[in-house]
Amino acid sequence: MALMDDLDKKIIALIQGDLPLDPRPFAVMADQLGIAEDEFMERVMSLKKEGVIRRFGATLYHQEAGFGANAMVAWLVSDERVDEVGKVMSGFREVTHCYQRRPQRDWKYNLYTMVHGDNEDACHKIAQRISQKTGVKEYTLLFSRKEFKKTSMQYY
Numbered sequence: 001m002a003l004m005d006d007l008d009k010k011i012i013a014l015i016q017g018d019l020p021l022d023p024r025p026f027a028v029m030a031d032q033l034g035i036a037e038d039e040f041m042e043r044v045m046s047l048k049k050e051g052v053i054r055r056f057g058a059t060l061y062h063q064e065a066g067f068g069a070n071a072m073v074a075w076l077v078s079d080e081r082v083d084e085v086g087k088v089m090s091g092f093r094e095v096t097h098c099y100q101r102r103p104q105r106d107w108k109y110n111l112y113t114m115v116h117g118d119n120e121d122a123c124h125k126i127a128q129r130i131s132q133k134t135g136v137k138e139y140t141l142l143f144s145r146k147e148f149k150k151t152s153m154q155y156y
Contacts, residue, residue, distance in 0.1 A: 004052065007033065011043055012155060015056070069143060070116045071123040073130070074109035076138040082111060085134045089113050094126045109140070 004012075010033055019025040030040035047053045077085045082100055089111070090098035097114040113130065117123040120143060127141055 004047075007035070008043060008047060008052075011040065012047070012053070015044065015053075016154060068118050069120045069123050070114060071120070071127070071141040071143045073113045073115055073123075073127045074107075074140050074142060075111040075113070075136050076109050077111045077134075077136055079110075081136075085136060086111060088134050089130055092126070092130060095130075111136075 011029075014029045014032065020028040022028045024037070026040055026044070027037040030037045033040070044053065075085070075089075086098055086100065089095055090113075092113075092115075094115050094117065095113045096116065098112070100111050103110050115123050115126045115130075117126055120141075123141060123143070127139060131137060131139060
């Protein structure tokens with residue numbers, strides 16, 4: 001991987017925040033840095049290709065988007081099936097996050113999905129559908145009650 005220069009760091013600083021509400025948001029950002037939109041995009045694509053940037057993602061404020069409930073579903077999946085099951089679970093349109101963690105002392109679950117629904121019953125039904133499709137029967141839902149913070153990491 002090539003070393004990043006100051007311009008790369010400035011680009012990362014811009015794209016880690018909110019995108020400008022403009023039909024060509026990257027042109028606006030390029031203009032802020034005094035470079036052409038093409039150069040801006042080439043650098044972003046290069047940073048992505050080199051693995052510095054993994055992806056772009058939207059932050060969903062689920063209540064403002066019309067979802068009345070969201071739940072972290074904790075799943076108990078055999079280690080041999082984690083990759084297979086994780087791919088299936090992440091394919092559900094109602095799943096916004098899917099990741100593996102090591103079980104801890106009295107907490108046996110190792111795979112997690114965040115699901116969003118109109119209400120808690122809808123989240124339960126989503127989890128049931130995921131369970132049926134994957135064959136994973138042991139899980140629990142942890143519903144969000146209050147959101148304290150929703151921001152992305154700021155690197156530069």
